[in-house]
Amino acid sequence: MLFMNLTCLNFLCTVSLAVSKSSKLRYMKVFYVLIAIALYLLCACSKQNGYPESHPVIVFAIAQAPLNLDPRYATDAASERVNRLLYQPLVDFDAQSKPMPALAHWQKISPTQYRFILNEPHVRFHNGSELTTVDVAATYQSFMQLKNSPHAAEFANIDHINVINPKLLDFYLKTPDSQFVAKLIIGILPAALIANGHDFSHTPIGSGALKFISWQNTLLLERVADHQKISLIEVKDPTVRVLKLLHGEVDLLQGDLPPELVKHLQAQSEITVQSSVGANFSYLGLNMQDPVLKSLKVRQAIAHAIDRNAIVQKVMVMKTRAAFAILPPEHYTNAGVDSLKSYDYNPALSRQLLKEAGVHLPLHLIYKTSTDPQRVRFATIMQSQMQAAGIALEIRSLDWGTFFEDVKQGNFQLYGLTWVGIKTPEIYAKALGSKSFPPNGFNRGRYVDGELDSLLRKEDWPAAIARIHEQLPYIPLWYEGQFAAMRKGLHNYSPKSDGNWDDLARISNYAH
Structure with missing residues (x-):
């Protein structure tokens, strides 16, 4: 019976893939x-x-299986979720996304000096060695040598680290950074294994709840x-x-x-x-170096060509919400987001904007996604919606490894991904800062905006979010229910x- 049912399902999948896109x-x-x-x-x-x-x-x-179990390199959701269980960080977040002690508590000695004190009782790595401040220092000092780590840019502001004793150390910064503590969420690795070049990516050794x-x-x-x-x-x-x-x-x-x-x-x-209500942000990524997508009117046309509310109501799981910014509505940075004008579904306006941008209709665009059937389904729905807006969307579904590598390399016009587990507004600088191109950050669309950079440096989050909403370096979709x-x-x-x-x-x- 099981074989018959699986055969039936395989046949149905084949039929579904065989029908024309419009059907x-x-x-x-x-x-x-x-x-x-x-x-x-x-x-x-x-x-x-x-x-x-x-x-x-x-x-x-x-x-999706995890790709890298070294927390200094991991960026995909599966890897980061597993790494939270294999390793322990200095700092974690509470229900309001504010930093709270994990391995250590801290004191702000000055705007450029933070002292961390390891909590009791003693913590041991899975290989039996005791976790001390030497391991903490080695973990964060290693970023200075890891030129291809996507997280390295976050710690470039560390001037030096001073280990006072096995339970106490100080971080010294080059310039003040009010968000510094919230960045210290990388799992701590054994210093001796770092020195020996241990392959944490495939044989992780941490101090987390799971080994x-x-x-x-x-x-x-x-x-x-x-x-x-x-x-x-x-x-x-x-x-x-x-x-x-x-x-x-x-x-x-x-x-x-x-x-x-x-x-x-x-x-x-x-x-x-x-x-439960979800907080992970799904979005449509845009290559801002693409000759067509450089035009704001074209990006606005794409935003108005997607009926997010229909997708949320008809094909998403319960408790999914339409999105306006990377961080969810309850996050403290979103004051005033409700006043931002939404990009409602309006295919006629999309066509008008494309014509104003000098685009000959239909506009042909290539959308990359993974082979996950639900992601392909979203792509197919957006393809149908965009057709009425004068956009001919070609879908290319790739195995996860190939797809994610293309995204990191900037080899795309459009792509669909989800930011997972984001807690701090630092994500805006990492994802959209002009100096955050991979591998130094996550600005995969290669967006450059001096005005946004200035707002991010000032930590003027409402103004920065409004600027992003206006310029559309990505198109917000939804926070998927969990x-x-x-x-x-x-x-x-x-x-x-x-x-x-x-x-x-x-x-x-x-x-x-």
Whole structure:
């Protein structure tokens, strides 16, 4: 029965991909209804076989495997989420996105001197060595030698670090930086291993709640406190991810599903679905060096060619919100954002703006995305919406590694990505500062704006956000709602607004 259902689903996927672009939206609802039927048959088969036997490993199905487990290099969401569990930083954030002590608390001695005191009790790395201020200093000093680290620019303002004793050290800055403490969220690495050139990217050694065991087809981690093993397995196809959960092959999944499949999971007695408001910012990235996209009128036309509200209401999961800025509405930097004029869906205005920009219609643009079916679905919907606005959008879906490398190299016209786990307004300088081109930052669109740079230096966040909203170096889409689906036997896990997997540090298995 399982084989028959999977065969049926594979056939449906093939049919969906085979239809013409203009027909895809028409077939979408039928497609997911048929998926639901196949899932129902699979559930019936699963129930005949009974509840799967308990097993000691909690299996977590994820849409994308992490790319780099060295926190000094990681930029993709999966890597950063895993690294939060493998390593501990000096500083973390509270519910209001304000810095709070993690490994250490701090004192501001002067505008250019910060003292950090490691908290008790003593912390040990997973290799048994004690974590001291020598390791803290080595971690941050290593950025001075790591020319290709995307985080290096954040710490270029450090003049030197003085280790006073194993529990106490001082950071000295070249110039005052009121956001300095909030930047110290990089996981601390063992100094001895840094000196020996250890490959943290594939064999991480930190001091976090989980420790690394192995990484071949799956990433196997073990919780330090109780030796609970957790296996992270990449399952790119959302339908297959759901099938594996229903059949008991995996215990947990989070995010990256179309709403039809989430609703189906909510109807299953053996599955628990939890949801929360999301804070991760999805956006349409623009290459600001592209001859056509340099025109503000063209960027405005693209913004008016996307019906975000329709996408949020009809094809997004529950608790998704339309976005206006990188940081969510509740963030303290967003005072006055509500007064900004929204770019409502208006294809007629888009066509007018394109003509005013001297563009011959239709405007041909290439949009790059990953092969994730939900991301391809978003692209297909935007393609249909843009057609009425005089924009012919060509979609190129690439495997994640190729796609992300193209984005970092500036090899795109348009792309779709999501900023994950962002807490501080420093993101505006890192993502849009004129000196933050990769690998020195995340300004992947190569945007240069002296006026914005000045506002960011002054930390005039409302004015900076208004400037970004006006100039459109990217097009805001939405903050996607968060959800997690798990077998009934799992406890102590809930989705976070930033999508992090922090509760893997406390999740309990029905086997225990």
